Amino acid sequence: MTTQAAGSRATAAAGSRAAAAAAIRHHYDVGNEFYRLWLDPSLTYSCAMPDGPDDDLEAAQERKLRFHLDAVNARGAGAVLDIGCGWGAVLGRLAGTYRVPRAVGLTLSVEQAAHITGIGDPGVEVRTEDWRDYEPDGPFDGIISIGAFEHFARPDDSPAERIRTYREFFERTRSWLTDDGALSLQTIAYANMPREAASTFIQQEIFPDAELPTLAEIAIAAEGLLETRSVRNDRLDYAWTCERWASRLRAHRAEATALVGPDVVARYERYLRMSALGFRMGKICLYRLVFAPYPRGYARRAAAR
Numbered sequence: 501m502t503t504q505a506a507g508s509r510a511t512a513a514a515g516s517r518a519a520a521a522a523a524i525r526h527h528y529d530v531g532n533e534f535y536r537l538w539l540d541p542s543l544t545y546s547c548a549m550p551d552g553p554d555d556d557l558e559a560a561q562e563r564k565l566r567f568h569l570d571a572v573n574a575r576g577a578g579a580v581l582d583i584g585c586g587w588g589a590v591l592g593r594l595a596g597t598y599r600v601p602r603a604v605g606l607t608l609s610v611e612q613a614a615h616i617t618g619i620g621d622p623g624v625e626v627r628t629e630d631w632r633d634y635e636p637d638g639p640f641d642g643i644i645s646i647g648a649f650e651h652f653a654r655p656d657d658s659p660a661e662r663i664r665t666y667r668e669f670f671e672r673t674r675s676w677l678t679d680d681g682a683l684s685l686q687t688i689a690y691a692n693m694p695r696e697a698a699s700t701f702i703q704q705e706i707f708p709d710a711e712l713p714t715l716a717e718i719a720i721a722a723e724g725l726l727e728t729r730s731v732r733n734d735r736l737d738y739a740w741t742c743e744r745w746a747s748r749l750r751a752h753r754a755e756a757t758a759l760v761g762p763d764v765v766a767r768y769e770r771y772l773r774m775s776a777l778g779f780r781m782g783k784i785c786l787y788r789l790v791f792a793p794y795p796r797g798y799a800r801r802a803a804a805r
């Protein structure tokens with residue numbers, strides 16, 4: 501590669517990081533108080549794990565958090581990383597119930613980072629940093645990433661570019677894990693719907709610059725780097741979660757309108773209703789995947805191919 505080509509690739513990468521950060525702020529920096537009105541008390545903003553239609557949102561979110569914490573064997577771990585840590589529900593449990601001495605969270609949202617710093621849990625470090633720029637100073641026994649993968653690729657990426665981004669994610673997370681560590685990943689994905697049929701309303705007004713993966717893209721990107729231990733598609737859990745969020749927002753419509761105005765409230769109500777329908781119809785789905793590093797020898801042979 502010429503220095504000029506290397507320079508323009510670096511400039512493009514920096515531009516793409518800035519766009520990603522701006523897109524995240526567009527969505528998450530609407531204000532913590534707005535989200536507090538309709539999320540559960542832990543401010544978990546991702547698909548819950550209900551044990552039936554009558555379950556309670558808070559209990560269903562706790563069950564989901566436990567699923568991921570147990571998937572990476574957090575009990576007894578020395579250090580765990582949460583990529584896309586939101587308002588810190590995983591970090592709080594790592595520091596509290598699981599007594600993990602070091603818990604690091606990455607987010608692109610300044611408001612989320614300030615919220616976590618304000619809690620001040622022992623051993624918790626939160627960084628407003630893209631995972632592509634993060635350089636950890638030690639290995640992790642577990643890595644959790646819930647609801648962030650959807651933000652990694654961009655709508656105008658080619659299939660090859662999307663897979664390159666996902667592979668970089670798996671290469672980096674693999675290199676940060678101890679040999680007996682694990683990665684627990686939760687993401688929405690395209691299912692029975694072509695990419696071109698995705699809602700422009702959600703893409704342009706709710707999650708600008710975000711793009712969903714397909715299961716095939718995730719599998720190709722992880723090949724030779726990480727072993728897939730389990731895959732679950734819990735799409736009806738997400739339909740349930742969106743319906744719960746929508747009815748809570750509806751119940752607090754007046755307070756929400758006073759905080760962010762009628763247009764934002766109407767946009768969120770529409771997006772939650774549309775998403776619930778998409779999950780119910782199987783157009784989009786919700787994967788929970790657990791990965792583990794291959795034994796070192798295999799990974800080296802695959803990389804050399």
Ligand SMILES: C[S@@+](CC[C@H](N)C(=O)[O-])C[C@H]1O[C@@H](n2cnc3c(N)ncnc32)[C@H](O)[C@@H]1O
Nearest residue numbers: 544545546584586607608609630631647648651
């Ligand atoms: C839908 S929220 C999920 C938050 C949290 N995991 C939860 O379940 O409540 C997505 C999170 O991913 C973060 N995020 C998105 N892209 C990221 C990136 N490239 N690097 C670090 N964090 C990112 C956002 O800042 C946000 O905290």
